Amino acid sequence: MLPKKRTMTDAPTHEVRGGFPVHYHYTVGIVGEIFFNGLKEKKLLAVTCDECSKTYFPPRMYCEDCFVELTDKEFKVLEQEGTIESFTKTYKDHRGDPLSEPYYLALIKINGADTVFFHKLVNVDEPKIGMSVKPVWSDSPKASLFDIIGFEPV
Amino acid sequence: MRKVAIIGVGVEGFRPAIRDLSYKEMVYRAAVKAYTNADIDPRKEVDTFISCEEDFSMGTSITDEYAPDQLGGAQRSVQTITGDGIQGMAAAYMQIATGMFDVAVVEAQSRISDMLTPNQIQHFALDPIFVRQFNSTHHSIAALEKQAYQHAFGVSDEIIAEVAVKNYRNAILNPIAAYGMNASKEDILETEIISAPLREGEVAEHADGAIVVVMASEDIIKQKNVTPVWVKGISYATNTPNVETRDWKTATYAKLCADRAYKMAGITDPKSQIDLFEIDDTYAFKELQHLEALGIFSFGEAAKALADGKLERGGDLPVNVSGGVLGVGNGHDVNGLQRVAEIVDQLTGEAGKRTVSGAKTGLAFSWRGVPTTAGALAILSVE
Numbered sequence: 001m002l003p004k005k006r007t008m009t010d011a012p013t014h015e016v017r018g019g020f021p022v023h024y025h026y027t028v029g030i031v032g033e034i035f036f037n038g039l040k041e042k043k044l045l046a047v048t049c050d051e052c053s054k055t056y057f058p059p060r061m062y063c064e065d066c067f068v069e070l071t072d073k074e075f076k077v078l079e080q081e082g083t084i085e086s087f088t089k090t091y092k093d094h095r096g097d098p099l100s101e102p103y104y105l106a107l108i109k110i111n112g113a114d115t116v117f118f119h120k121l122v123n124v125d126e127p128k129i130g131m132s133v134k135p136v137w138s139d140s141p142k143a144s145l146f147d148i149i150g151f152e153p154v
Numbered sequence: 155m156r157k158v159a160i161i162g163v164g165v166e167g168f169r170p171a172i173r174d175l176s177y178k179e180m181v182y183r184a185a186v187k188a189y190t191n192a193d194i195d196p197r198k199e200v201d202t203f204i205s206c207e208e209d210f211s212m213g214t215s216i217t218d219e220y221a222p223d224q225l226g227g228a229q230r231s232v233q234t235i236t237g238d239g240i241q242g243m244a245a246a247y248m249q250i251a252t253g254m255f256d257v258a259v260v261e262a263q264s265r266i267s268d269m270l271t272p273n274q275i276q277h278f279a280l281d282p283i284f285v286r287q288f289n290s291t292h293h294s295i296a297a298l299e300k301q302a303y304q305h306a307f308g309v310s311d312e313i314i315a316e317v318a319v320k321n322y323r324n325a326i327l328n329p330i331a332a333y334g335m336n337a338s339k340e341d342i343l344e345t346e347i348i349s350a351p352l353r354e355g356e357v358a359e360h361a362d363g364a365i366v367v368v369m370a371s372e373d374i375i376k377q378k379n380v381t382p383v384w385v386k387g388i389s390y391a392t393n394t395p396n397v398e399t400r401d402w403k404t405a406t407y408a409k410l411c412a413d414r415a416y417k418m419a420g421i422t423d424p425k426s427q428i429d430l431f432e433i434d435d436t437y438a439f440k441e442l443q444h445l446e447a448l449g450i451f452s453f454g455e456a457a458k459a460l461a462d463g464k465l466e467r468g469g470d471l472p473v474n475v476s477g478g479v480l481g482v483g484n485g486h487d488v489n490g491l492q493r494v495a496e497i498v499d500q501l502t503g504e505a506g507k508r509t510v511s512g513a514k515t516g517l518a519f520s521w522r523g524v525p526t527t528a529g530a531l532a533i534l535s536v537e
Contacts, residue, residue: 024282088294090294091346095271096273107302116397
């Protein structure tokens with residue numbers, strides 16, 4: 001006997017639902033501690049690889065190009081200004097639902113760094129690639145990424 | 155090293171949502187087609203099975219444990235690769251070329267419609283310390299890249315929309331494509347902004363489907379009545395996953411893949427030695443960015459080739475005759491095998507009205523999507 005032929009339009013009559021909550025606490029690491037404690041003091045701390053001269057902001061334990069350790073290097077304080085490398089005005093949240101207030105995200109190259117920093121733009125109407133920006137600090141920094149409220153035009 | 159070829163492909167789908175078949179039934183259907191095309195009995199003649207899938211996409215922890223039976227692979231050597239189907243093909247290639255096995259099966263699938271929270275799962279792929287804390291859509295990463303690419307090379311939204319127009323139109327003739335349609339540039343540019351400058355119409359919509367590919371050694375092929383499609387070159391590479399250090403303007407991972415695969419396949423002039431291209435276009439701008447990184451055009455020049463019609467089915471360098479990921483539908487880890495399936499159809503005379511006349515060699519390139527900088531590439535030929 002031939003099995004019953006089903007078509008794509010046949011709606012399933014039974015389905016089983018499932019899922020589970022997953023939660024983590026992510027460890028920021030030895031150099032992450034240095035970076036976040038720097039934010040608490042409203043400082044942008046960076047580290048330079050001696051072999052390739054690349055300056056990492058945020059700083060890293062190791063240079064990913066040379067694979068040498070940077071932990072013993074001097075962490076230097078960068079100036080509080082950088083330029084926009086790219087930006088986007090985002091209209092959707094992480095669920096794909098509309099944001100009540102769309103906002104700008106940007107890649108910012110802090111002066112003296114060779115890497116970019118992912119953060120928000122604030123107090124700006126028409127951002128442009130190459131525009132100079134500076135951090136807007138929270139009044140009560142607590143070693144969080146959001147000690148910087150965002151970057152605004154200089 | 156022994157020569158390795160694809161001897162059969164089977165596809166089930168693609169559809170925006172497959173609601174009648176369970177995921178195992180869907181893969182089983184694709185497998186039966188592949189084994190019939192390859193003239194192979196999976197219970198007697200296949201040595202190893204490689205399934206490309208991820209726990210979160212499948213909705214089961216240790217999901218590889220559930221991979222064997224729907225492929226005919228119970229009680230056999232089975233491995234799972236959490237990556238693109240072309241990465242699975244690379245593993246199969248090595249296992250056959252070295253003489254470890256004679257026949258290998260590679261499978262990848264998508265059941266995105268079964269996921270009730272697909273956006274959260276993609277958001278969960280973002281770096282938890284420096285990126286994910288901003289509760290924006292994962293598409294904003296692609297938007298930053300699109301903006302940087304456009305600014306660096308002067309590529310307009312209008313020409314990027316034309317990539318989507320071409321690929322949605324190509325998909326009309328592809329029976330496995332979920333999103334074939336005639337859309338105008340204006341239609342694309344009027345779709346909703348997700349994360350400026352990225353619009354809904356230039357982002358590939360999800361689709362369900364499964365693809366099974368049978369690969370074999372030249373020794374086996376001599377005994378079979380099949381048209382072998384030889385794997386001339388195969389590679390995969392990752393740039394760096396970190397937003398701080400990755401290349402935002404160009405697709406370095408594609409260049410790394412191309413350098414290796416061209417060398418392996420003896421390709422010195424891809425434009426003249428390759429007849430058609432299937433290239434990741436999960437976001438429309440990616441087709442142009444990838445073509446440039448693969449050395450087909452210099453930076454910023456892919457847009458001109460598109461405007462001149464060179465990337466059309468009848469053009470000098472046909473790209474995504476299948477409809478691409480935009481037209482076939484985004485199945486994530488199965489996207490690479492979508493590209494491969496089209497090239498196999500084209501080179502074996504099974505492409506019907508989509509046929510690129512005289513095509514002997516094709517290039518399939520896949521990207522693993524946001525937030526990765528990982529790609530995989532296969533050069534396939536009937537010569």
